[in-house]
Amino acid sequence: xxxxxxxxxxxxxxNNTAEPASGGNGQALAVRDVSKRxxxxxxxxxxxxxxxxxxxxxxxxxxxxxxxxxxxIISGLTRPDTxxxxxxxxxxxxxxxxxxxxAGVETVFQNLALVQTLSIAENVYLGRExxxxxxxxxxxxxxxxxxxxxxxxxxxxxxxxxxxxxxAKAGALSGGQRxxxxxxxxxxxxxxxxxxxxxxxxxxxxxxxAVLSLVERLSEHGVATLLVSHNMEHVLRVAHRVVVMRLxxxxxxxxxxxxxxxxxxxxxxxxGGITEADL
Amino acid sequence: MAGPSHGMRARPRANLGINTxxxxxxxxxxxxxxxxxxxxxxxxGAYFTFxxxxxxxxxxxxxxxxxVSVVGTVAVPGAMLLVAGKxxxxxxxxxxxxxxxxxxxxxxTGLPLGLSIAGALLVGGLWGLMNGVLxxxxxxxxxxxxxxxxxxxxxxxxxxTADATRTGFGPAFAVLxxxxxFGIPVPVxxxxxxxxxxxxxxxxxxxxxxxxxxxxxxxxxxAVGVATRRLPCVIYVLSGLAAAAGGLIVTSQLDGASVxxxxxxxxxxxxxxxxxxxxxxxxxxxxxxxxxxxxxxxVLDDGLILINxxxxxxxxxxxxxxxxxxxxxxxxxxxxxLPMGTIEAVPSRTEGAGESEQSETVGVQRREHRRSDAxxxxx
Ligand SMILES: Nc1ncnc2c1ncn2[C@@H]1O[C@H](COP(=O)(O)OP(=O)(O)OP(=O)(O)O)[C@@H](O)[C@H]1O
Ligand SMILES: [Mg+2]
Numbered sequence: 001x002x003x004x005x006x007x008x009x010x011x012x013x014x015n016n017t018a019e020p021a022s023g024g025n026g027q028a029l030a031v032r033d034v035s036k037r038x039x040x041x042x043x044x045x046x047x048x049x050x051x052x053x054x055x056x057x058x059x060x061x062x063x064x065x066x067x068x069x070x071x072x073i074i075s076g077l078t079r080p081d082t083x084x085x086x087x088x089x090x091x092x093x094x095x096x097x098x099x100x101x102x103a104g105v106e107t108v109f110q111n112l113a114l115v116q117t118l119s120i121a122e123n124v125y126l127g128r129e130x131x132x133x134x135x136x137x138x139x140x141x142x143x144x145x146x147x148x149x150x151x152x153x154x155x156x157x158x159x160x161x162x163x164x165x166x167x168a169k170a171g172a173l174s175g176g177q178r179x180x181x182x183x184x185x186x187x188x189x190x191x192x193x194x195x196x197x198x199x200x201x202x203x204x205x206x207x208x209x210a211v212l213s214l215v216e217r218l219s220e221h222g223v224a225t226l227l228v229s230h231n232m233e234h235v236l237r238v239a240h241r242v243v244v245m246r247l248x249x250x251x252x253x254x255x256x257x258x259x260x261x262x263x264x265x266x267x268x269x270x271x272g273g274i275t276e277a278d279l
Numbered sequence: 280m281a282g283p284s285h286g287m288r289a290r291p292r293a294n295l296g297i298n299t300x301x302x303x304x305x306x307x308x309x310x311x312x313x314x315x316x317x318x319x320x321x322x323x324g325a326y327f328t329f330x331x332x333x334x335x336x337x338x339x340x341x342x343x344x345x346x347v348s349v350v351g352t353v354a355v356p357g358a359m360l361l362v363a364g365k366x367x368x369x370x371x372x373x374x375x376x377x378x379x380x381x382x383x384x385x386x387x388t389g390l391p392l393g394l395s396i397a398g399a400l401l402v403g404g405l406w407g408l409m410n411g412v413l414x415x416x417x418x419x420x421x422x423x424x425x426x427x428x429x430x431x432x433x434x435x436x437x438x439x440t441a442d443a444t445r446t447g448f449g450p451a452f453a454v455l456x457x458x459x460x461f462g463i464p465v466p467v468x469x470x471x472x473x474x475x476x477x478x479x480x481x482x483x484x485x486x487x488x489x490x491x492x493x494x495x496x497x498x499x500x501x502a503v504g505v506a507t508r509r510l511p512c513v514i515y516v517l518s519g520l521a522a523a524a525g526g527l528i529v530t531s532q533l534d535g536a537s538v539x540x541x542x543x544x545x546x547x548x549x550x551x552x553x554x555x556x557x558x559x560x561x562x563x564x565x566x567x568x569x570x571x572x573x574x575x576x577x578v579l580d581d582g583l584i585l586i587n588x589x590x591x592x593x594x595x596x597x598x599x600x601x602x603x604x605x606x607x608x609x610x611x612x613x614x615x616x617l618p619m620g621t622i623e624a625v626p627s628r629t630e631g632a633g634e635s636e637q638s639e640t641v642g643v644q645r646r647e648h649r650r651s652d653a654x655x656x657x658x
Binding site (some may be wrong): 113 | 484486489491499500505
């Protein structure tokens with residue numbers, strides 16, 4: 001079975017190893033020298049970054065710094081002009097969103113990729129439905145609707161997400177609830193890398209908390225997370241490392257482990273008030 | 280991002296979801312939009328049964344099915360296209376083109392019957408493929424491309440036939456339009472079979488939800504790996520094939536291959552689909568609703584003739600039903616949009632130390648609420 005939801009991989013109690021896995025070559029994602037132009041606008045100029053298993057990497061930068069463009073390239077939606085993306089050492093670039101998914105990248109987009117007229121469960125499994133009964137069922141593409149509903153329900157329970165019935169249409173959810181579903185989908189289908197573009201921008205305090213704790217739990221289970229955020233408090237809380245982007249360039253790549261970097265300093269880096277050398 | 284703030288203080292639980300008015304009943308009423316037409320259909324049938332005893336007879340019901348079989352056959356891929364936000368206005372002309380090609384193949388080129396039929400289907404399929412490549416892969420406007428096909432296909436048909444009608448295809452071909460299998464007309468058998476396959480594809484395979492996804496949110500569908508180009512292209516091919524099959528059925532019934540075959544078919548198909556509740560812009564709709572739309576028109580046409588009211592009134596009634604369906608669609612969308620509960624208002628930081636305690640429990644809390652709501656909604 002190519003697609004199986006990783007619900008079993010998220011037990012209710014995590015063992016608190018907030019350290020990213022470092023044994024062997026722990027590299028989950030590598031972006032190598034990626035550039036992208038949109039006509040006169042240079043959205044990305046030779047950006048490289050690394051992400052290890054279990055690591056939470058925050059990507060920060062002002063509006064238009066190129067964060068979403070980078071996310072879109074990593075998730076296979078946009079083809080970079082130059083450079084490449086590697087998942088566990090395997091290069092992949094520009095082969096479309098399906099290829100990225102199969103390589104192990106799951107993305108929560110800034111503008112929420114849910115279909116409003118489909119139910120929550122249908123949305124979670126959209127594009128990778130489960131089929132019934134062995135080879136025949138798969139050949140006939142016979143949907144196993146009951147199992148999909150059951151698995152979604154069980155997984156939401158396990159994640160402690162309190163949502164409307166999963167047979168409700170996504171269009172009937174509030175913006176925040178939709179965001180939760182989109183994130184939960186990424187978590188259920190956890191692969192090697194989960195990319196979230198401003199996942200909590202529209203959320204209230206409690207939902208934000210739920211999302212941040214999901215991020216922490218992902219990390220405990222060895223998933224590498226790339227988190228785009230404008231909120232320095234969140235960054236300092238959940239991220240192990242931060243990459244600062246400015247006008248399409250990576251201007252800083254700092255560990256947050258030692259607690260020496262402050263929110264003020266990050267803001268300074270984002271606005272260009274200070275440089276990495278000033279720290 | 281704050282929902283209505285009422286209830287927030289009264290209910291300070293840290294849930295993410297439903298805790299307000301339950302709109303399920305209303306929503307179910309709305310979901311009856313496709314089903315609503317079935318109710319109207321039964322009411323209509325009951326009325327005609329009272330008005331004329333010969334309405335509810337096996338032979339009359341078969342007449343109704345026979346009358347709708349060509350429109351119904353073409354409406355199956357038609358509904359799939361419309362729900363994906365596409366449209367095929369070329370089906371009528373393609374039906375005529377296929378009929379004309381069949382006549383030329385069989386009578387002028389001298390091909391045997393089987394090859395002539397295969398050739399006509401191939402022409403329909405190829406026209407569908409052209410539509411599908413232009414609309415699916417190159418993202419041309421479906422209305423413009425298939426409107427071009429509407430004019431173009433009949434232009435081609437007129438050119439190759441020089442407007443002549445070929446006749447006399449023999450008894451074997453007559454079976455297609457006039458024959459029976461176990462007392463059921465062959466066109467009805469074809470329609471029912473294609474509809475059954477359509478139901479399977481729509482409801483039991485990913486095709487239905489993928490088409491809805493393409494219609495409702497193409498970017499989202501693309502992002503999760505739905506074949507947003509290939510799938511519509513395939514359905515266009517099926518639409519062309521169905522149109523050609525329809526053209527052949529009518530040719531068989533008339534024993535005459537004329538370019539006039541299929542005139543107006545595209546609008547009859549579109550009417551049935553829209554009446555059945557598929558949204559004109561895609562993203563919403565069902566194949567069962569489409570069946571209701573097809574049968575509604577068939578019953579109306581048949582019943583009004585039975586009670587001696589002419590076909591003009593039938594046209595008027597279908598028009599009125601369509602406008603009413605449009606109104607119901609607006610209502611339906613309103614109901615769908617009713618909130619499923621609220622995300623609670625964002626509490627300010629000064630609102631008390633209790634907040635942080637609650638947020639700590641976020642990972643493991645209150646699933647009974649959701650459970651019970653889930654149960655309630657399903658039973
Ligand atoms: N599809 C596109 N076509 C043209 N220009 C684009 C496109 N996508 C992004 N850009 C440009 O690339 C630059 C980077 O945009 P991007 O969306 O990556 O910024 P961002 O860092 O995500 O900003 P925000 O914080 O506002 O989300 C911007 O100048 C934007 O105008
Ligand atoms: Mg962005």
